[in-house]
Amino acid sequence: xxxxxxxxxxxxxxxxxxxxxxxxxxxxxxxxxxxxxxxxxxxxxxxxxxxxxxxxxxxxxxxxxxxxxxxxxxxxxxxxxxxxxxxxxxxxxxxxxxxxxxxxxxxxxxxxxxxxxxxxxxxxxxxxxxxxxxxxxxxxxxxxxxxxxxxxxxxxxxxxxxxxxxxxxxxxxxxxxxxxxxxxxxxxxxxxxxxxxxxxxxxxxxxxxxxxxxxxxxxxxxxxxxxxxxxxxxxxxxxxxxxxxxxxxxxxxxxxxxxxxxxxxxxxxxxxxxxxxxxxxxxxxxxxxxxxxxxxxxxxxxxxxxxxxxxxxxxxxxxxxxxxxxxxxxxxxxxxxxxxxxxxxxxxxxx
Amino acid sequence: xxxxxxxxxxxxxxxxxxxxxxxxxxxxxxxxxxxxxxxxxxxxxxxxxxxxxxxxxxxxxxxxxxxxxxxxxxxxxxxxxxxxxxxxxxxxxxxxxxxxxxxxxxxxxxxxxxxxxxxxxxxxxxxxxxxxxxxxxxxxxxxxxxxxxxxxxxxxxxxxxxxxxxxxxxxxxxxxxxxxxxxxxxxxxxxxxxxxxxxxxxxxxxxxxxxxxxxxxxxxxxxxxxxxxxxxxxxxxxxxxxxxxxxxxxxxxxxxxxxxxxxxxxxxxxxxxxxxxxxxxxxxxxxxxxxxxxxxxxxxxxxxxxxxxxxxxxxxxxxxxxxxxx
Numbered sequence: 001x002x003x004x005x006x007x008x009x010x011x012x013x014x015x016x017x018x019x020x021x022x023x024x025x026x027x028x029x030x031x032x033x034x035x036x037x038x039x040x041x042x043x044x045x046x047x048x049x050x051x052x053x054x055x056x057x058x059x060x061x062x063x064x065x066x067x068x069x070x071x072x073x074x075x076x077x078x079x080x081x082x083x084x085x086x087x088x089x090x091x092x093x094x095x096x097x098x099x100x101x102x103x104x105x106x107x108x109x110x111x112x113x114x115x116x117x118x119x120x121x122x123x124x125x126x127x128x129x130x131x132x133x134x135x136x137x138x139x140x141x142x143x144x145x146x147x148x149x150x151x152x153x154x155x156x157x158x159x160x161x162x163x164x165x166x167x168x169x170x171x172x173x174x175x176x177x178x179x180x181x182x183x184x185x186x187x188x189x190x191x192x193x194x195x196x197x198x199x200x201x202x203x204x205x206x207x208x209x210x211x212x213x214x215x216x217x218x219x220x221x222x223x224x225x226x227x228x229x230x231x232x233x234x235x236x237x238x239x240x241x242x243x244x245x246x247x248x249x250x251x252x253x254x255x256x257x258x259x260x261x262x263x264x265x266x267x268x269x270x271x272x273x274x275x276x277x278x279x280x281x282x283x284x285x286x287x288x289x290x291x292x293x294x295x296x297x298x299x300x301x302x303x304x305x306x307x308x309x310x311x312x313x314x315x316x317x318x319x320x321x322x323x324x325x326x327x328x329x330x331x332x333x334x335x336x337x338x339x340x341x342x343x344x345x346x347x348x349x350x351x
Numbered sequence: 352x353x354x355x356x357x358x359x360x361x362x363x364x365x366x367x368x369x370x371x372x373x374x375x376x377x378x379x380x381x382x383x384x385x386x387x388x389x390x391x392x393x394x395x396x397x398x399x400x401x402x403x404x405x406x407x408x409x410x411x412x413x414x415x416x417x418x419x420x421x422x423x424x425x426x427x428x429x430x431x432x433x434x435x436x437x438x439x440x441x442x443x444x445x446x447x448x449x450x451x452x453x454x455x456x457x458x459x460x461x462x463x464x465x466x467x468x469x470x471x472x473x474x475x476x477x478x479x480x481x482x483x484x485x486x487x488x489x490x491x492x493x494x495x496x497x498x499x500x501x502x503x504x505x506x507x508x509x510x511x512x513x514x515x516x517x518x519x520x521x522x523x524x525x526x527x528x529x530x531x532x533x534x535x536x537x538x539x540x541x542x543x544x545x546x547x548x549x550x551x552x553x554x555x556x557x558x559x560x561x562x563x564x565x566x567x568x569x570x571x572x573x574x575x576x577x578x579x580x581x582x583x584x585x586x587x588x589x590x591x592x593x594x595x596x597x598x599x600x601x602x603x604x605x606x607x608x609x610x611x612x613x614x615x616x617x618x619x620x621x622x623x624x625x626x627x628x629x630x631x632x633x634x635x636x637x638x639x640x641x642x643x644x645x646x647x648x649x650x651x652x653x654x655x656x657x658x659x660x661x662x663x664x665x666x667x668x669x670x671x672x673x674x675x676x677x
Binding site: 028062063065067069070072073074091092095096099103133134137139145146148149151154199200203205206210214215217218230244246247248251252333336339343344346347 | 536636
């Protein structure tokens, strides 16, 4: 072992009998520098290649073995799309219920306030059931963070559901009219927030189809909520009182379809999942049902059965739209191209 | 003291709260704190030994999360997740690695013939052998150890509704496991696909930048174990200087592919606390080319939500106005 004083010709470091000599810290190793005899490699350079510059292929879509860049949401169906649907239904139904009570339509009022409470409770159940640790739901209420739509939403729901409950009980059983009126007004005040905040909830993620659509998503959501609430009124309230529900459905479907269309046109390739795969099937079904529901609601307004069927179609259309948006988001998270291509173009534009 | 409760009661400085260059610990409410600590992962000296993966698993007592064969070069780990906080990526490319020369020449010796005698596959039939390096003689193997970026503007932390995710005094981002309720919001919020839910546990887990070790003056387990110093740990300012010098040296040496990733405080996440030197485009390593913290758009999102809520009220009023006639 005593003769190993000059073992290396390609490195500046030597092992000597007195230990290591001339060692550079590993982190200073120059990868890619010709460390041996010089001159040979230069002749092997590819034609047209600039001095020392490796050719980088023209910008095209590459990924790491096709793996997604972001981790897709762990949220599952039916909990979360159901939560989105029921929240929209509840919020808009509270408005419809308050209006019905104020304008002397008690049957529509009963249906809407009861529907709002039921939907509110079920949406909360969906949310809690989807938690990895459901027993820790109350941890949601240990802080209030405006940067977290889920925190804001938890507080809104915590205020809304009890109010909607009091409003529903008072309206259905005709007890404590004054407290009931105050609770109805309170739930109508929080209702629009309940119906719309879930749009910020899904948009405030790195999921391309959800995030990119954030300006239109709240309008899609309130539109979808209004058509569901209108649908509930048409389904369960008598014809003499369901006029506002019918008008609400028309407003809802119009808002939803127009906003959805605008979103799909504006966001370009990120909108693909809304028309492809499972998400596309649900979205198309939602659109078809909403058109069918509105047509039935308007043409069959003198017929109880047609009105009820239209109402059911509108409820189904709202649910289908939420399921479609949910699955489209999952699809856009699963395929790296929706993350990489828009970002690549964006950074190209900036240069 | 639970640093998480800083989020309530104290009015944060909104300037720089959601984007741009800022000191995250100060932003998080610490008045007196140590310098911001981070990682500089220099992938040009990574040898793919996975010591970081092992050290991380051992130190943090992370459970096994699947033993599978992927066929993705030497990478059976696949990516970061709830139970993988360091992940070494392996990329095989038909590209020259600048003007690399192994420094071993065999003029006068027919090594191919020698290899042919002892080898099961004749060299001319093999796509690639140690002595016939394949088409054009160009091959490079990229290895890179990925980790949580500990963003200046961390979406996971912003969207966490329980305050389980918090900013430490070192400017890093850590999950408090006794607070996390498994809502899963942080998971799709992360633009890098770092944090994830652990199956059967329900909670979200990710790299803590070895908060326990930092607290007693130790470096994180991965950096400690890295045999080539590809993973460098230290004050972020110092690491950025070191990275700039390293990049300049590599460019000088002709490695023009080298670039820093996550170093720029003006990028979409306000710069990463853990940044990288890469030898190809970020997406080749599975990294997003231009990540933006989703909460940068949150003020605008809330405005649109408010406008939609008002629209709904307007629609309801109009519905009752029209309700008599319809």
